[in-house]
Amino acid sequence: MKRYSFLELAKNAFSAHQNWGRQWRSPEPKAEYDVVIVGAGGHGLATAYYLAKEHGIRNVAVIEKGWLGGGNTGRNTTIVRSNYLWEESAGLYNHAIGLWQNLSQELNYNVMYSARGVMMLAHTVHDVQVSQRHIHANRLAGVQNEWLTPEEAKEYCPPLNISKNIRYPVMGAALQRVGGTARHDAVAWGYARGADALGVDIIQNCAVTGIRRGLNGGVEGVETVKGFIKAKKIGVVAAGHTSVVMDMAGLRLPLESFPLQALVSEPVKPAFPCVVMSNTIHAYISQSDKGELVIGAGTDQFVSYSQAGGIHITNHTIDAICELFPHFRRMRMLRNWGGIVDTTPDRSPILSKTAVRGLYVNCGWGTGGFKATPGSGHVFAHTIAKDEPHPINAPFTIDRFRTGRLIDEAAAAAVAH
């Protein structure tokens, strides 16, 4: 792997940046791998990277139906935060926050992590009470989060309208300063480049069509459009299509897939300093380094794989944005799109072994998986390598739906469900 550095940059300037070379190979699949990861999104690529880097398992393939990072990794609103309610979640998301701090250096790839602060607004007395409960729970669990009055919130985010005359006036806000944004594509690309350099094969345009199980019930490999690939272990990280892939192995999961939408405006000069979210009136917004306002809308109410949501869902979000930030009213929106998110009944992910020997699943991130990408890959790699969960993801089993030890984060998810 060519290490990126200032010296390299200067050197390549002399050849007009035409000779940088490819960041990863495009290999044909080998006949057999120790581990096959299904899905080359951020979580899948991170899993492969940590398998190779921390566990020395380098005979790994990441198989992707489309192109890498082309699913929810490339469709999310790039927000990073860890202020979830329960201690189990604090462990998982804070683990990711820890890895985000140093990720650009770790991968030698600028993921543009920017801790600009995530502010969650409260608009009702109930919101205020829930937010403060959240803040107290967070601080007990070692998660940074603090309460702001409306005036302090406006000071932190000057465009915010704290007038008492709007339909849902701002009554305060919870601010996580370590939260912020990162460049979503760069996260996928950085992990892909890092994993490839360690010997991982990333095989794109190769849909998995079946999971073959042996006489003893354990996995033998995956059927793909490029033929059968033998595998000792299979990790499924297929986001919205997890139910479809796991059905190939005869397993049912507590998942439902919904379209989640986002949109961006025309690019403008820096006008918005942080990330603002509101669960109650359903809006979240930030500004990318390119200048576009990045806006997240909600999910449709029905199961769908259409990767396009209803227009009334985005309208609803835009209504809220226009009221909270009146000076954006005349902004034009350039693009909107949908991704398919797999949600669990308790809105917490599943990172778990399954009833099938050698088959592991990382799914159920719902509307907020991007923020956890490094932590998710890190603990899932451990789960696959050791055939037992890392202490951090031990509570996030499928079995929790049988034992009743749910991790109920419905109130802490980015969007109302």
Added chain:
Amino acid sequence: MLLIYCPYCDVERAETEFSCRGEAHIARPADPSQATDEDWVEYLYMRTNAKGVAAERWRHIHGCGRFFNAVRDTVSDRFLKIYKTGEPKPDLDAIAKEAGK
């Protein structure tokens, strides 16, 4: 936004009048005291989450308020059949075939 036909009101209305209540034809364990943990997991949490033709429950919440069932293609979001609660589950494969899926 979807246009949805309510079989009770006999009208087609905008999706915002309706509430989707998930997969249809999931029967509550007949004798709860005999149901195992696995039965409860299956009843409460496990879902087919089909990519393709699926039966689901809808409620005309801002109309008559009644539940009905619908067969819908979850890829195109097109409704293929709408029927009243209590009517038997239709043959999804046959509907899929008819719709050319």
